[in-house]
Amino acid sequence: MRKLPANPLKPPATVSGTAGLGIAHDSAWKHVSGQARYIDDLPEPEGLLHAAVGQGTVAHARIKSMDLSAVRDYPGVVAVVTVGDVPGHTDIGPVFPGDPVLAGERVEYVGQPIFAVAATSLRAARQAARLARVDYDPLEAVLTTEAALEKQLFVRPSHTQSRGDPDQALASAPHRLQAEMHVGGQEHFYLEGQVCLVEPTEDAGVFVHTSSQHPSEVQKLVAEVLALPIHEVQVEVRRMGGGFGGKETQAAPLACISALLARATGHPVKYRMARTDDMVGTGKRHDFYNTYDLGFDDDGLIKGADIMVAGRCGFSPDLSDAIVDRAMFHADNAYYLDQARVVGHRCKTHTVSNTAFRGFGGPQGMMIIERAMDDIARHLNLDPLDVRKRNLYGPGRDTTHYGQTIEQHVLPELIEQLEASSDYRQRRAEITAYNRQSPVVKRGLALTPVKFGISFTAKHLNQAGALVHVYTDGSIHLNHGGTEMGQGLFVKIAQVVAAAFQVDIDRIKVSATRTDKVPNTSPTAASSGSDLNGMAALDACETIKQRLVDFAVETYGVTADAVEFVNNQVRVGGQTFDWAEFVQQAYMGRVSLSSTGFYATPKIHYDHETGHGRPFLYYANGAACSEVVVDTLTGEYRVIRTDILHDVGQSLNPAIDIGQIEGGFIQGMGWLTTEELVYSDQGQLMTTGPATYKIPAVSDAPPDFRVSLLAHSPNREATVFRSKAVGEPPLMLGISVWCALRDAVASLANYGFSPPLDTPATPERVLGAVTATREWAARNGQTGGARCKSA
Structure with missing residues (x-):
């Protein structure tokens, strides 16, 4: 990564459209006028087929037999695929294995896809998928977190973070309380449901329009399922109608299934889930079972803590390892726990695999300590706010339990x-x-x-790339690895670029996120979209600016300090040029006006062995x-x-x-x-x-x-x-x-x-x-x- 110039982070003088102004969302007028195009609004390509899946109807069972003859014979059905038709990888787990693209010998939750159908209409595909005759051999199903804890059934190993001697601190504290609570899950309920459109390309490749927060993961998994090199798969995300974490990993299975059907038929395939199927078949916020054992003094100051957080992960790991980690990281919320132990369990249940949701486990972890603050206050007859204020982190009490x-x-x-x-x-x-x-x-x-x-708790995800082109009329094209799901990321990064060049935001065009423009992107998640992509875009801008400065120095015989970018102009010594005019000069001088940018978050590290x-x-x-x-x-x-x-x-x-x-x-x-x-x-x-x-x-x-x-x-x-x-x-x-x-x-x-x-x-x-x-x-x-x- 190219080193940024000294202090690139100081905001420049404000001009129209630069960072720090309350500018409207770039697609707001399109949203309210109905002109914003989502995947289901795209013109349908010739020969388009529609996808649906047959879903398992029991929570845990072996599949003894499966008769799909009625499915294949239904009018309009063009192809039916099972896991045996997958040419490449059959497991599409995003981090750890455990997520079959289609179930094989067993099902592990109600609603698990066991086969997929492509038909000439969405109605035909959905109706045909209901005609399968599947014979099951039921197995014991574990459905709750408490049952999984009792059986010690986990999708990933449990983890402990600790400091000092919490057992001794608890035993010697003037007061001690214990409690348990259940924290419910949450459905993402994005306005635009899960949807994708896959089109075959030359050389057996595919082009994927997906409503995903993680286009690079979709690209990788589709390539693996089709047994293709990654460069044969291109993925584009223009916008999502909401995501909230529900489209970080959950969009990939739709793309993989659509790609399998596109390979089998040679036709483009769209897969749009009905709301009911979406809610049944996709992961949600983890529900948690939490406990605390706290010791505290007469003022409510915590002296010792033993906290457990246990998430219902569902049948597979998905992102649960990191989600429960974050619940553990936030089991303190804003409070110094002194001598503390925090244990996190990743409980396996025969339910849909739960996934990322805004906060990524942090909210569930915070709930137990916020309950404790109220409980301590009631126990001591104090105002809960006073107890909270006394336990806040502060100088001398400023190190977390991790x-x-x-x-x-x-x-x-x-x-x-x-x-x-x-x-x-x-x-x-x-x-x-x-x-x-x-x-x-x-x-x-x-x-x-x-x-x-x-920051992402998975260190390697804390990186981003960007691509900036300056055209000869002074307009600027921006592409970066972040995705727009309504949160305003595109306009924020456009403001960063406008501020860097000191031009109006109207000069900036942000294009759809595409894997063939910025590769190997991290998901737009962990609240890091602006941090990562803004810095990557700024890095690209600074590269181009340095080239323009060097050109001005060479052409006009001034020092670098005499070159300023301000208010849609470039000042070179005593001369002032319009931004577009100076860009044209640089082009005629054979200056490269395009650059990639890259950013990796510094300082972060975590040792899982020591906690x-x-x-x-x-x-x-x-x-x-x-x-x-x-x-x-x-x-x-x-x-x-x-x-x-x-x-x-x-x-x-x-x-x-x-x-x-x-x-x-x-x-x-x-x-x-x-x-x-x-x-x-x-x-x-x-x-x-x-x-x-x-x-x-x-x-x-x-x-x-x-x-x-x-x-x-x-x-x-x-x-x-x-x-x-x-x-x-x-x-x-x-x-x-x-x-x-x-x-x-x-x-x-x-x-x-x-x-x-x-x-x-x-x-x-x-x-x-x-x-x-x-x-x-x-x-x-x-x-x-x-x-x-x-x-």
């Missing part, structure tokens, strides 16, 4: 600002008074922080204060106000960042409240569409919703223009809603009892927490609404 030092202490000041701007103390007093005189309707309030590590290292370049921070009102007769509730203060460093685009924070919060709130995945005793998913699975609607958003960016907080690390990632961290701000619900219910017992409330906190579960709290209050003579002590 050995990384917190170098930028943002949260203490950020929380103080939010505490003041949200009127937390005054509202706390008002809510206490309200709950005393309101026997049925109770209000709750919680302010919770987020500290989220930024110590620096897995993250830096941390993103934020806090949310949410207020709820709960009907204790029905369990129904409403979020009535949320205040958010979030740290994005020196924002590349405040408008985009605030939109991401708002959306992330709502999605996190949905995960913890209404979004419930229900399985039958046979492992069949019962919640397969919007009629049975409730994502938040506009009416569920807080009517009073205040979002601000933390001012004057540039990243100390050398990220692009000192910005910080914003994709995933805001999701965990939704934890404040769950804590506020517990706070409201706790008022039924004088705040002396921590209500049991697994997630999602549906009205039924809230009503169960109300019942448990009333029963405890009756046994202990604690009723009314006296408030806990504040600091």
